[in-house]
Amino acid sequence: MRLIHGKHEAFTVFKERYSGSDDANAGELVREILTAVRERGDEAVREFSERFDGVRLSDFRVPARAFDEAVENVGSDLQEAIGLAARRIASYYRSQPAQGFIEEQDGTLLGQLVRPLELVGCYVPGGTAPLFSTLLMTAIPARVAGVEEIVVATPPDRFGEVAPEILVAAREVGVTDVYRVGGAQAIAALAYGTQSIPRVDKVVGPGNRWVVLAKQAVYGVVGIESLPGPTETLVLADESASLGHVVADLLAQAEHMGAQPVLVTTSRDLAEALPAALEAALADLPTAATARESISTRGLRVLVETLAEGIEVSNRFAPEHLCLLVDKPHDLVPLVRNAGGIFVGHHSMEALGDYLAGPSHVMPTGGTARFSSFVNVSDFQKLIPIVGVGEELLGQVGPAAARMARAEGLEAHARAIESRIGSAGK
């Protein structure tokens, strides 16, 4: 696990993070998939599902009886856990401040409306296991925002089935339209619509690089929330942090495919003890192979002089998850500028946040926390400004507006304004 000394070396290492990749081949294939699905609909989706998921499907929509069967096949403990998570997530999002306002002055009215999106598609990655928590973490904020229609797309397993846990989670949030389609072909189908899959207004959710490339390519035809890719955690720890906690949190990160675990610490002891402690904990971990690859390929330890320097390093890295395993974590929160989410203190491990602390676990990755946010209610709402100009205001500011219009060479703008000034009624 690479050891870095101080912020300047760290900044150099982080530089690559913002340069953007130029994976022309992947881009080419994704464009091919998108074009095929747009032009040939279901037939193309069927071909790509066979090619990439190894399963030939006659229909994509998961039938209603599969939801009933799922309830039989998921333990009641887990079903209760899913219910608890759903309630906690909804409660968090209900606290997000409303965005509408309206103001009137002298007959002029200015404000903004808030309108939920009409139809949202949530992508739930398959990968090694059914990530049903992602369904909760995208569909619930959409529901709180007022979205009425939500559909889900998720890759089929090799038998063409969707895991029962995903169907239980779907039912928990009132989703009945689940399509067993994954990858770029799923994103294309949701963006363009096919004979059997509806065109949505926005596609949300994380995915592998095909999903990310496809989301980027369809943006504009459809909305997307961001481009969440491989996950990452930056643990900022001081001398008060327990080595066991640091190891536990970094492993909980590392066991995701392609993850990047980072420790930034003021404690040389902690930095030096970490590799052996990780190795010991890996011994009996079922996901050790993936975790070991994450640690050895992308793991970083950064030794800093002060916690302030540590926060500087973190702000530059702009981690998806920032975990503050320090003595006085609340002192550091005001210094954070770029992070997908902040987990404050020794008991506030990110792993809990993945399931039911409240906020969505879909957070910006790869340095995009510089400019984007975790999935939240505003991702599922439009703000629409309202302008109701009264005669009095028109008289006051109309001439200035007309002057600006003429300076921009837009004579018809100026005339549209001037024709109303002083005209009574209509």
Added chain:
Amino acid sequence: MRLIHGKHEAFTVFKERYSGSDDANAGELVREILTAVRERGDEAVREFSERFDGVRLSDFRVPARAFDEAVENVGSDLQEAIGLAARRIASYYRSQPAQGFIEEQDGTLLGQLVRPLELVGCYVPGGTAPLFSTLLMTAIPARVAGVEEIVVATPPDRFGEVAPEILVAAREVGVTDVYRVGGAQAIAALAYGTQSIPRVDKVVGPGNRWVVLAKQAVYGVVGIESLPGPTETLVLADESASLGHVVADLLAQAEHMGAQPVLVTTSRDLAEALPAALEAALADLPTAATARESISTRGLRVLVETLAEGIEVSNRFAPEHLCLLVDKPHDLVPLVRNAGGIFVGHHSMEALGDYLAGPSHVMPTGGTARFSSFVNVSDFQKLIPIVGVGEELLGQVGPAAARMARAEGLEAHARAIESRIGSAGK
């Protein structure tokens, strides 16, 4: 100007609107420009500026003395109008509700921080005239959001200069870094940074199709607010609307290059009288050539039975601008679901909104109002969730979270949670 009868015919005509274009050649050229700028920086920017703007520049940054000269070259009336517009826009955005919150219960703390972006790039289109109002309409919401560093990119004229009005507007909002670079090369330079142009966190502002394609392609390396393209206005008018107002508002739209003016009306008289009235008004309009092209190529008249049907048509079209020239406009506002902005009533022409009503004139076009919003304060802020889990909550919900983690095959997540349950202090 094409005449459409009723919503069903209208819906069919609008279908194309959401299909997405497949302009492979343009896409190819844009990717070429992006790669060249990323790899060769200023040198590539210089070449493309020469190729597309016909001017060879030694440096891109507009020098400080040009701002002083601009003040000499812009009339004091227009300078005052710019100041008035700036104050009104800032005042509107200060009314947008704040987004932060924090809640504590039994030692557990949940909330979200609001953080402004650090460095924003505003793109100001050149085209036929200096669109200095766009600078106000993007930079001011950014300022209100708390963005400290703002830079502007705008195409040079054929002498390599930037119009003084743009520099006056820049100074009004405290922007001193103006780069005379336009098109895809400007977007690339802002996204990747070059030797002389800083890499920004987000690029905002409208542009031609090269700009739009480039913004889409760099999204992920950098944030973008949306993909505003050619402008459009849908006027919804009943029998109470004055033909003169309808003509004025549609022409104010049509005089933009590539614009789409649409009238939806319950009045057969109005629909039938419109073409001749437009023709008459075009007679002495300096921008008549552009306006005529917009009207004949993309102009639409839609005749509907009721205003409710008219709103249905508008919601499906999802216009950038919706102008309600009806007797009781406020009755219709609650029915609006998709629109970039709503202009309410006979005195509330969109042309005023373009300059100084308050809300930004950068609004979603091309049907993207289905899922995106006008430029607003939240475009320049990140929401960062804060999770501070207390011991009590951990004991209550930790086991459920661990159960969910194991069901997802994420053993290290479960262990990270369980290792803390019941552990005292740290």
